[in-house]
Amino acid sequence: MVLGDMDGDGHLDAVTKDQGTAVVRIFYGDGSGKSFVESSAGLPNSEVGDFSMAWHDVGDVDGNGNLDIVIVSGGDAVKNDLQVLVR
Numbered sequence: 143m144v145l146g147d148m149d150g151d152g153h154l155d156a157v158t159k160d161q162g163t164a165v166v167r168i169f170y171g172d173g174s175g176k177s178f179v180e181s182s183a184g185l186p187n188s189e190v191g192d193f194s195m196a197w198h199d200v201g202d203v204d205g206n207g208n209l210d211i212v213i214v215s216g217g218d219a220v221k222n223d224l225q226v227l228v229r
C-alpha cells in the first residue's frame with residue numbers, strides 16, 4: 143500500500159493491490175484518517191497483467207500535477223513489466 147493525494151482534495155488516499163492478483167484499487171480518504179471510500183473509477187487499465195505485481199508507487203510522472211500510479215510487475219525472473227497509470 144502507498145499513500146498519496148490521488149484526487150487533489152488535500153487528504154491522503156491509499157493505493158493498494160489485491161493480494162495475488164494485479165488489480166489496483168484506490169481508497170479515498172476524507173481527512174479524518176478513519177474513513178476511506180473505495181473506487182476504481184479512472185482506473186480502466188487496473189488489470190495490468192497475468193502475474194502478480196511486485197511493486198507499486200505513486201508520483202507525478204507526466205508533470206501535470208496529478209499523481210500517477212507506477213507498477214513494476216514481477217513473477218518472471220527474466221521479464222519484468224513497467225506500467226504507468228497516468229491520471
Ligand SMILES: [Ca+2]
Pocket residue numbers: 146147148149150151152153154155170171
Ligand atoms: Ca485525496
Ligand SMILES: [Ca+2]
Pocket residue numbers: 201202203204205206207208209210228229
Ligand atoms: Ca500526472
